[in-house]
Amino acid sequence: MPLFSLSGVHLKHCKNTAKMKPERIPTPRLVTIPVSMHIGAPALPCVAVGDEVRVGQKIAEAGAGLSSPVYSGVSGKVKKLDEITAVNGAQIRAVVIECDGEQTLSETVTPPEVSDRESFLSALRESGIVGLGGAGFPTAVKLNVPEGRVDTVVVNGAECEPYITSDTRTMLDESELVAEGLSLVMKYLAIPNAIFGIEKNKPECIAKMKRETAALDGVQIRALPSVYPQGGEKVLVYHTTGRVIGEGKLPLDHGVIVINCTTLAAIAKYLRTGMPLVEKCVTVDGSAVKNPRNLIVPIGTSVRDVIEACGGFREAPKKILSGGPMMGVALVDLDAPVLKQTNAVLAFGEREAMTPKETACIRCGKCLESCPFSLAPVAIAKAYEQNDGAMLEKLKVNLCMECGCCSYICPAKRNLVQTNRLAKAALKTYQIKKKENETRGS
Ligand code: SF4
Ligand code: SF4
Structure with a gap:
């Protein structure tokens, strides 16, 4: 199992719109x-x-x-x-x-009638709400977890990508709804703890969410280092709970649900207004x-x-x-x-959109150092070129969340993420064929 680390990369935040209230x-x-x-x-x-x-x-x-x-x-x-x-x-x-x-x-x-776990999940199924952090996973399905299986909700307020400030504005302008959404999730799913992860570069959000959740039992607000990709699901779970989610596993396998702060506000809005x-x-x-x-x-x-x-x-x-x-x-x-x-x-x-020219790898190892999962992009690229599915499996390319840290840090400007993407597809084909061969042989 590769080690999780606090590596990642330090990016220029460029949060130019952080102070701008959203306008309709x-x-x-x-x-x-x-x-x-x-x-x-x-x-x-x-x-x-x-x-x-x-x-x-x-x-x-x-x-x-x-x-x-x-x-x-x-x-x-x-x-x-x-x-x-x-x-x-x-x-x-x-x-x-x-x-x-x-x-x-x-x-x-019209506001849905919600009184227990089943009616809460059934309302969410009708709400059209999906993970608003970017993943788009249907929220009702994510929250339909077996009773007693989850002990912690991890709230994603990291917003680690440069430029984007929409979650920041939700935490500042709709903090009450965020806290309400969190308390509803904890109440109806009987989850005792929540850790709300917010990058340190958003002190106003940290202060506001601390105030807003002060009366909620079991909720902690955690200030996280401003290191990209802090908001990556596995990275966030590790940095808030210390739990390591391995390849092919989900937060749920480790007693955790991860939910974005804007998704929580959307849940509260739906239950209030319909x-x-x-x-x-x-x-x-x-x-x-x-x-x-x-x-x-x-x-x-x-x-x-x-x-x-x-x-x-x-x-x-x-x-x-x-x-x-x-x-x-x-x-x-x-x-x-x-x-x-x-x-x-x-x-x-x-100027900003210019794609730098790729040059030869100088074997500096920075790509490996920057990867939150300690993956080895150079070795992955080699295995991909050689169409070596077994090696791609061994190198755990499926753990790659395509965060882009390796490409960003590479002095030779190698297109490492793109290669990883292709390598993941190649591994999938290899694994399907392997399974077919195993079935034929059994
Ligand atoms: S960071 Fe770039 S140059 Fe350095 S080892 Fe990785 S691929 Fe090669
Ligand atoms: S894109 Fe993949 S290999 Fe590159 S740093 Fe991110 S997780 Fe690691």
Whole structure:
């Protein structure tokens, strides 16, 4: 088992928008709401072209098994059921709504009745809430844990990626909701302890959450070093509880649930109001953005509208990211919609977006030193080139969370994360074949 460490990398925080309260943008003319914004089966559209929809109305039912329903954050008329290309290149269905600007509320928006564990989980299943830290895992499924199996909730308030400040704003502006969401999770799931991890570079958030949770039994606020990737699930669990989550294991296997602070606020909001997840706070920043800000936008709003709400571009953008500079995904066009789990849209000009030229590895070992899991990217790259699945397995490439520390620190600017990604796919193929051969041989 590789050692966990406090390695990672020190990044320039660039939290330019940390003091900017989120502002609601004017209702866009059109929204494109994908039915697959979560891990698991896509939701199934339950509206047809021409239907009138209202704010908070369900537009797609959860699919079978792991899934989440989807709701409209605007009122208007369904213009079409479209197929769009997701940021990962997959074709996904989307409901396109022409907004009427009235923002009429759906009569279905009423607070759910919650009195025990089952009714709490059943409400969450209807809420459309997924992990808002970026993962998009359906929250009702994550919290549906066997009774007595979890002793600690770890709250992710690390927000370790540069530029992004949407969680920071939630902790400052909605601290009461965050604390309420946490107490609801602890109460209904009978979890006695919670550790709230916040990086030390957010002293105001630490102070605010300390005040807000002071009356809650079993809750600790833990100031964590500002080292990227502090918010990585396994890293955060280790740094808050000391528990090591090995390869192929989940926090649940170690008695822990990890939940993002903004997800907690969304849970409390839903239980108070019955308004499902229909809008998102997004940090819009980067050298190419004229007026960086935090914005609250209906889910499905195009990146184009988001950028326009910030005064447009200051210079021609060379790279636009959904998410942070370390783990974000490059967007190919401005029509891409804001998703449930989008926490930032960053646009960079020529200088910042420049990709440095790769040179030969100088065997300095910095990539290994910086990896939170002590993985060996150079050895992984070699095993990948040699198509050596057994070695990739031995090197535990599956532990790689694609945080990018190794690529960031590499003086030769090697594309180590990309290689790790490919190596993980190669290992998957190797393991499938190995299993098939074992089955044939048995
Ligand atoms: S950090 Fe870069 S140059 Fe140094 S050993 Fe790793 S791959 Fe080679
Ligand atoms: S991208 Fe993977 S190998 Fe590189 S530092 Fe992060 S976890 Fe380690």
